[in-house]
Amino acid sequence: MKCILFCQDNYAFGILEPLKNHLENNGHKYLWYVRESILADFPYKSENHTTSISDLESYKSDAIFVPGNEVPHYLRGLKVQIFHGLAGEKKGHFRIRHYFDLYLTQGPYFTSKFNSLRKKYKDFDVIETGWPKLDIYGTNKDLYKTEKENLLKSFNAKKIILYAPTFSPKLTSAPFLTEEIKKLASNKEYVILLKFHPLMDQSWLNIYKEIASEIDNIIFQTDKNIIKQLLIADLLISDTSSVIYEFLLLDKAVITFNNISETILWENSSNYSELTTLVEKNFTIDTFAKDRKFIFDQYHPYSDGKSAQRMVETVENYIKKNGVPEKRKLSLLRRLKINSMFKK
Numbered sequence: 001m002k003c004i005l006f007c008q009d010n011y012a013f014g015i016l017e018p019l020k021n022h023l024e025n026n027g028h029k030y031l032w033y034v035r036e037s038i039l040a041d042f043p044y045k046s047e048n049h050t051t052s053i054s055d056l057e058s059y060k061s062d063a064i065f066v067p068g069n070e071v072p073h074y075l076r077g078l079k080v081q082i083f084h085g086l087a088g089e090k091k092g093h094f095r096i097r098h099y100f101d102l103y104l105t106q107g108p109y110f111t112s113k114f115n116s117l118r119k120k121y122k123d124f125d126v127i128e129t130g131w132p133k134l135d136i137y138g139t140n141k142d143l144y145k146t147e148k149e150n151l152l153k154s155f156n157a158k159k160i161i162l163y164a165p166t167f168s169p170k171l172t173s174a175p176f177l178t179e180e181i182k183k184l185a186s187n188k189e190y191v192i193l194l195k196f197h198p199l200m201d202q203s204w205l206n207i208y209k210e211i212a213s214e215i216d217n218i219i220f221q222t223d224k225n226i227i228k229q230l231l232i233a234d235l236l237i238s239d240t241s242s243v244i245y246e247f248l249l250l251d252k253a254v255i256t257f258n259n260i261s262e263t264i265l266w267e268n269s270s271n272y273s274e275l276t277t278l279v280e281k282n283f284t285i286d287t288f289a290k291d292r293k294f295i296f297d298q299y300h301p302y303s304d305g306k307s308a309q310r311m312v313e314t315v316e317n318y319i320k321k322n323g324v325p326e327k328r329k330l331s332l333l334r335r336l337k338i339n340s341m342f343k344k
Contacts, residue, residue, distance in 0.1 A: 014225030018132040018308035085242025106131040109298040130307030138305025148232040162233035166241040167197035173239040180275040265291035
């Protein structure tokens with residue numbers, strides 16, 4: 001099977017890595033598409049990759065794995081949506097853009113909603129597989145254990161706290177927590193990691209970089225994949241971000257500010273000045289520990305580390321049954337949008 005790993009944003013690399021490993025280990029061919037503006041961040045430059053859509057047309061793939069919202073309709077191959085997060089409450093998560101033949105969902109919460117939409121639109125299929133980015137939870141959760149121990153030892157600290165806000169201007173807590181993060185860092189038992197979304201406003205990145213340069217137990221993280229920070233942190237601070245669910249699936253406590261989810265099964269507050277108090281509270285009493293089972297069951301009930309394998313095998317079987325689409329029918333407006341976006 002010939003596949004395209006389609007990367008419009010650099011967060012796609014960590015999502016697609018387990019897929020490319022499975023493809024490689026099982027004799028499948030693959031070509032990375034990397035948007036030119038993120039090529040500098042691409043970690044697999046020694047592998048077969050391109051920034052050219054015309055190269056993708058010539059490649060004539062069987063399947064295109066996309067952890068984003070758009071893909072050129074005129075490319076050959078089954079167009080597979082594999083998603084870039086778990087925040088179903090965010091605007092657009094369940095929007096049908098009609099670019100995809102197959103939606104591979106993370107868990108029952110997502111599957112049921114997309115199946116309802118499938119009945120309405122009747123131009124795509126839905127199969128639940130789990131999400132490949134989280135395969136490491138089932139295969140190597142302790143990968144960074146020694147690194148965590150060394151980090152705590154170097155600061156003579158006891159806990160690692162991760163601050164990972166969303167980039168959305170309407171939802172981000174970044175403008176409101178600068179002084180509160182400083183106050184939290186006055187407790188030297190904490191090491192605070194700052195991890196920002198690739199699309200975060202540069203002005204806020206600069207402000208938090210400055211804070212990290214001034215306070216030794218605050219560390220500004222530059223990794224493109226947040227997985228390491230999720231695995232080593234003891235508690236997460238955020239707002240309305242998919243990273244919340246990724247962290248909850250590790251069975252650890254979360255604190256958010258002004259989260260918009262309809263079902264909040266963690267500590268949420270509208271008072272930014274409560275940050276230090278809430279951190280101390282959640283390290284003392286894990287009030288929401290029992291509630292996290294709902295997240296496990298509904299959002300991602302797969303702990304076997306085989307979601308990437310399920311995705312590839314699902315696509316193989318789907319193509320055997322239905323064949324490989326040469327192109328996808330779209331409205332004129334959608335075609336014009338894609339043509340403009342990918343300069344056709």
